[in-house]
Amino acid sequence: MQLVDFFTLLFMLMGVVSAVLVAFHPNVLYAAVALVFSLLSVAGLYGVLGADFLAAVQLIIYVGGIIVVILFAIMMSENIYRARFRDAAGKFVIPTAVAALLIAGFLKLFHDAKLETRAGLNAIPTTEQMGRALVGPYALVFQYVAIVLLAGLIGAVVVARPHHGNPESEAEKK
Amino acid sequence: MLAGLSTNLGLYLGLSAVFFAFGVLTVLTRKNAVGLFMGVELMLNGAALNFVAFQTFRPGTHDSWLHGHVFSLFIIILAAIEAAVALAIVLRVFAARRTIDPDRATELRG
Numbered sequence: 001m002q003l004v005d006f007f008t009l010l011f012m013l014m015g016v017v018s019a020v021l022v023a024f025h026p027n028v029l030y031a032a033v034a035l036v037f038s039l040l041s042v043a044g045l046y047g048v049l050g051a052d053f054l055a056a057v058q059l060i061i062y063v064g065g066i067i068v069v070i071l072f073a074i075m076m077s078e079n080i081y082r083a084r085f086r087d088a089a090g091k092f093v094i095p096t097a098v099a100a101l102l103i104a105g106f107l108k109l110f111h112d113a114k115l116e117t118r119a120g121l122n123a124i125p126t127t128e129q130m131g132r133a134l135v136g137p138y139a140l141v142f143q144y145v146a147i148v149l150l151a152g153l154i155g156a157v158v159v160a161r162p163h164h165g166n167p168e169s170e171a172e173k174k
Numbered sequence: 175m176l177a178g179l180s181t182n183l184g185l186y187l188g189l190s191a192v193f194f195a196f197g198v199l200t201v202l203t204r205k206n207a208v209g210l211f212m213g214v215e216l217m218l219n220g221a222a223l224n225f226v227a228f229q230t231f232r233p234g235t236h237d238s239w240l241h242g243h244v245f246s247l248f249i250i251i252l253a254a255i256e257a258a259v260a261l262a263i264v265l266r267v268f269a270a271r272r273t274i275d276p277d278r279a280t281e282l283r284g
Contacts, residue, residue: 005178005180008179009179012185012189015189015193016189019193019196022196022200022212022213023196023197023199023213028204028206028212031200031212032208032212035212035215035216038193038219039215039219042193042219045189045223045226046223046226046246049229049230050230051226051230051240051243051246053243054226054243054246054250057247057250061250061251062215062219062250062253065254065257066215069257069258069261070208070211070212070215070257072261073208073211073261073264073274076264076265076268076274091203092203094202095198095199095202095203096199098198098199098202099195099196099202102194102198103191103192103195106187106191106194106195107188107191110184110187110188110191115183126240126243129240129243130240130243130244130247133239133243133244134247136239137239145248145251149251149254149255152255152256152258152259153255155262156259156261156262159259159262159263160261160265160266162269
């Protein structure tokens with residue numbers, strides 16, 4: 001058994017267990033902590049798959065940035081430590097059936113697809129190739145993403161700013 | 175027993191299917207706007223993992239561009255934008271309603 005197989009198994013088990021916890025843990029704060037572990041497992045699988053740059057990006061942006069945003073939003077919600085964020089157990093039946101059907105459908109699809117695989121790791125590190133791709137065939141997409149990022153940031157500032165003249169905002173001040 | 179585990183494309187695809195399905199389940203069952211957002215993040219991660227797995231196990235000819243990696247990078251960037259906008263909306267809804275329960279912020283419902 002090679003070391004890489006061991007780490008693949010480890011990250012996959014970690015991903016499945018933490019994904020189950022994200023969906024089913026009654027407390028949304030602990031679900032967020034489970035989400036950290038599932039994002040970490042995806043970062044580890046990126047590493048196993050030879051995507052070293054993406055593994056670093058996943059760690060920096062997801063685990064370092066988005067999780068902080070999620071935890072900050074959770075801290076605002078009232079009664080964090082009371083398990084009142086979930087429905088009655090009966091309301092879980094149909095969504096769980098939908099999720100089980102999704103998994104079964106995907107697995108059947110992958111099983112029937114007769115995927116031809118050829119294990120070949122790309123040259124590591126991938127940073128140089130990523131940079132060349134971003135200014136080569138993907139230059140236009142890169143610019144579009146930059147515009148979307150700018151628009152998203154401006155939109156976030158506009159939405160989050162207190163609205164003057166809005167009667168509800170005026171009522172909050174008093 | 176575990177030999178060849180890391181070079182089995184089906185395992186990665188199955189794991190990303192599990193991520194996607196549990197993301198859908200989270201979105202369907204959470205009673206919290208942040209919980210919905212976490213489900214969306216899980217779904218995006220499953221899709222991005224698929225791109226990287228297919229890039230590594232690509233059959234046939236391959237050029238030197240890392241197409242799958244670039245698409246996963248774009249997915250991560252768009253998820254970051256989504257996080258910023260979602261937090262802004264959650265802040266506004268919380269300031270106006272003192273709650274982030276999506277079942278109680280229903281002014282826009284027809």
